[in-house]
Amino acid sequence: MNHIFNWPVWLVVVTCGTLVQVFKVTVYSITKRHFDLAVVAQGRGLPSLQASILSCMFILVALRSGWYSGQTAFVLVFAVIVIHDTVKLRVAASRQREVVFHLVASLPDAGLFHQRVAGFLDPRTHQVSHVVVGVVFGGLFALAFGIGSG
Numbered sequence: 001m002n003h004i005f006n007w008p009v010w011l012v013v014v015t016c017g018t019l020v021q022v023f024k025v026t027v028y029s030i031t032k033r034h035f036d037l038a039v040v041a042q043g044r045g046l047p048s049l050q051a052s053i054l055s056c057m058f059i060l061v062a063l064r065s066g067w068y069s070g071q072t073a074f075v076l077v078f079a080v081i082v083i084h085d086t087v088k089l090r091v092a093a094s095r096q097r098e099v100v101f102h103l104v105a106s107l108p109d110a111g112l113f114h115q116r117v118a119g120f121l122d123p124r125t126h127q128v129s130h131v132v133v134g135v136v137f138g139g140l141f142a143l144a145f146g147i148g149s150g
Contacts, residue, residue, distance in 0.1 A: 007145070007146070009057065009060045009061060009064065009146070012056065012060055012141075012142065012145055012146045013053055013056050013057050013060065015141075015145070016052055016053060016056040016137075016138055016141040016142070016145075017049060017052065017053045019141070020047055020049055020052045020053075020134070020137060020138075021039075021040050021049065023047070023137075024039050024040075024045050024046065024047070024049075025037065025039050025040055027046060028045065045130060046127075046129070046130045046133055047130055047133040047134035047136075047137045048086060048130045048131045048133070048134030048135075049134065050082055050083070050086055050131075050134070051083055051086065051130075051131045051132075051133075051134030051135045051138065052134040052135070052137045052138035052141070053138060054075075054078065054079035054082055054083060054138065055079065055083075055134070055135040055136075055137075055138035055139045055142070056138035056139065056141050056142040056146070057075050057079070057138075057142075058072070058075045058076055058079045058142075059138070059139050059142035059143060059146065060142045060146040061075045062075075062076075063142070063146065064146075083131060083135070086131055087128055087131050
């Protein structure tokens, strides 16, 4: 198990992202009571793929390069920008999707096409809690598997 700690940063981050998506498929398949492979292609959901990968990368780079290195500063700024964008803009986009969802769902002719469109516009697809869980998951993954030389 000691050789895991010598993996390069990129490999630990890719592994973290893969496990996030496997976890997501498992959780969503259990809650929907059918295997939902389409979730693999989604960054949104519980946990957030972007938040998991960036928090994992930040902690790995900080542990391996030091807090005052240029690499750590770059990853921190990048992570803050992307996570802020995910939280703030996704909330605004969710509000817009919620209004369109209710408009499409309330149409008098709610046939198969309208139901499919309403399903794509479902506002419950990305929440702030998903981002928080993603940050925690990525951080803990980096602490568990990323300490070592890289």
